[in-house]
Amino acid sequence: xxxxxxxxxxxxxxxxxxxxxxxxxxxxxxxxxxxxxxxxxxxxxxxxxxxxxxxxxxxxxxxxxxxxxxxxxxxxxxxxxxxxxxxxxxxxxxxxxxxxxxxxxxxxxxxxxxxxxxxxxxxxxxxxxxxxxxxxxxxxxxxxxxxxxxxxxxxxxxxxxxxxxxxxxxxxxxxxxxxxxxxxxxxxxxxxxxxxxxxxxxxxxxxxxxxxxxxx
Amino acid sequence: xxxxxxxxxxxxxxxxxxxxxxxxxxxxxxxxxxxxxxxxxxxxxxxxxxxxxxxxxxxxxxxxxxxxxxxxxxxxxxxxxxxxxxxxxxxxxxxxxxxxxxxxxxxxxxxxxxxxxxxxxxxxxxxxxxxxxxxxxxxxxxxxxxxxxxxxxxxxxxxxxxxxxxxxxxxxxxxxxxxxxxxxxxxxxxxxxxxxxxxxxxxxxxxxxxxxxxxx
DNA sequence: CACTGTTTTGAGAGTTACTCTCATTTCATG
DNA sequence: CATGAAATGAGAGTAACTCTCAAAACAGTG
Numbered sequence: 001x002x003x004x005x006x007x008x009x010x011x012x013x014x015x016x017x018x019x020x021x022x023x024x025x026x027x028x029x030x031x032x033x034x035x036x037x038x039x040x041x042x043x044x045x046x047x048x049x050x051x052x053x054x055x056x057x058x059x060x061x062x063x064x065x066x067x068x069x070x071x072x073x074x075x076x077x078x079x080x081x082x083x084x085x086x087x088x089x090x091x092x093x094x095x096x097x098x099x100x101x102x103x104x105x106x107x108x109x110x111x112x113x114x115x116x117x118x119x120x121x122x123x124x125x126x127x128x129x130x131x132x133x134x135x136x137x138x139x140x141x142x143x144x145x146x147x148x149x150x151x152x153x154x155x156x157x158x159x160x161x162x163x164x165x166x167x168x169x170x171x172x173x174x175x176x177x178x179x180x181x182x183x184x185x186x187x188x189x190x191x192x193x194x195x196x197x198x199x200x201x202x203x204x205x206x207x208x209x210x211x212x213x214x215x216x
Numbered sequence: 217x218x219x220x221x222x223x224x225x226x227x228x229x230x231x232x233x234x235x236x237x238x239x240x241x242x243x244x245x246x247x248x249x250x251x252x253x254x255x256x257x258x259x260x261x262x263x264x265x266x267x268x269x270x271x272x273x274x275x276x277x278x279x280x281x282x283x284x285x286x287x288x289x290x291x292x293x294x295x296x297x298x299x300x301x302x303x304x305x306x307x308x309x310x311x312x313x314x315x316x317x318x319x320x321x322x323x324x325x326x327x328x329x330x331x332x333x334x335x336x337x338x339x340x341x342x343x344x345x346x347x348x349x350x351x352x353x354x355x356x357x358x359x360x361x362x363x364x365x366x367x368x369x370x371x372x373x374x375x376x377x378x379x380x381x382x383x384x385x386x387x388x389x390x391x392x393x394x395x396x397x398x399x400x401x402x403x404x405x406x407x408x409x410x411x412x413x414x415x416x417x418x419x420x421x422x423x424x425x426x427x428x429x430x431x432x
Numbered sequence: 433c434a435c436t437g438t439t440t441t442g443a444g445a446g447t448t449a450c451t452c453t454c455a456t457t458t459c460a461t462g
Numbered sequence: 463c464a465t466g467a468a469a470t471g472a473g474a475g476t477a478a479c480t481c482t483c484a485a486a487a488c489a490g491t492g
Contacts, residue, residue: 024488064441139355168419168421168428171423207391211378286469289450
């Protein structure tokens with residue numbers, strides 16, 4: 001009856017073991033979801049993305065193929081779905097209002113990278129690599145990008161007292177996301193050398209000031 | 217034997233009737249390609265994108281389904297493939313070297329919009345609308361975005377004497393494209409009201425200077 | 433524990449985009 | 463016209479999804 005379908009909703013994002021009082025049903029759903037994801041990551045690492053079929057995933061996760069599709073609308077979603085966007089948008093909103101915009105952004109990006117590194121660094125890399133190598137995954141990632149863009153433009157609009165649906169805010173938000181996404185691809189293409197945070201810093205500089213020495 | 221497969225290559229971009237000395241084979245291929253596209257546009261207008269199957273397209277274009285796939289790798293490509301990117305990149309490269317970068321960009325964008333308006337305004341709108349409404353098409357569009365990004369960063373690097381594969385140039389190029397793509401979606405979402413060129417101008421302002429009155 | 437209603441699951445059939453193969457047709461050329 | 467190359471069509475095959483429906487697992491109640 002309630003509006004939000006727990007089947008398609010993501011589980012509580014940053015909760016490792018603290019699932020206090022959930023019904024057996026809910027706990028099972030979370031377990032199933034994680035089983036499907038784990039099976040997928042393992043199979044993709046073994047065989048590659050394209051060679052991995054939903055049937056294999058279902059088999060390893062010990063569920064039926066139907067169930068896989070009930071939990072994830074597409075194969076790409078199994079790999080890519082994450083819950084960080086909303087968290088980052090909230091974090092951004094929570095920064096002190098006096099803080100310069102770019103400082104807030106830097107702060108939040110740093111947090112996100114750290115959290116990701118602490119929790120599941122290999123998954124993050126697998127994702128980045130897949131989004132470079134597999135067109136379908138990349139497409140899905142771009143797609144989620146526009147969702148993120150929507151969140152970001154709300155945060156931006158709120159912060160600057162602007163209309164979130166103006167061309168200006170929308171363009172600004174999307175150009176931001178485009179730039180950040182490129183960083184992730186650059187990082188994957190260069191085999192994850194160096195610190196991601198350094199790359200992000202350089203990207204933010206470009207987003208803030210344009211290309212260095214643009215007008216000598 | 218030659219490397220470039222004429223089957224997958226696009227026909228000469230901006231040539232309406234001037235196909236002088238092409239073999240019968242080549243002319244037929246161009247006709248087939250255009251027939252498939254025309255059939256697709258018509259069917260999509262009549263029934264919508266999802267309801268239109270490859271079989272229907274093949275039937276109306278009077279070719280076999282196999283042939284449709286020979287000409288276009290995916291259904292989305294039939295709708296989206298265009299040849300303007302390369303032209304614009306070349307145009308950009310052809311601008312006088314003294315001209316300020318943003319002036320060059322504005323000039324080229326203006327040209328592109330005019331050309332598109334003159335040639336096939338309704339197709340451009342159909343595309344924009346589909347890329348708002350149909351996830352698969354939108355994804356494919358994002359995908360082609362990253363191709364465009366590659367062209368753009370070459371042009372940028374050349375112009376500014378920078379490495380086209382540096383993070384800076386890549387981020388700059390991609391943020392640019394992200395912003396411009398958002399304009400197209402904004403335009404479609406607002407039912408193509410107003411002049412696209414005005415929206416693009418506002419977008420370019422944002423890309424150049426950031427959000428207006430960002431630091432009051 | 434038994435009873436009842438709701439949620440979740442599995443099984444199966446069906447659709448469709450896309451791939452591959454091979455025989456046939458269509459054009460190019462000497 | 464003959465010969466070779468390229469384009470087409472036909473058909474079988476795969477795999478991601480969708481829909482439907484009946485069986486199973488859970489939740490709450492007497």
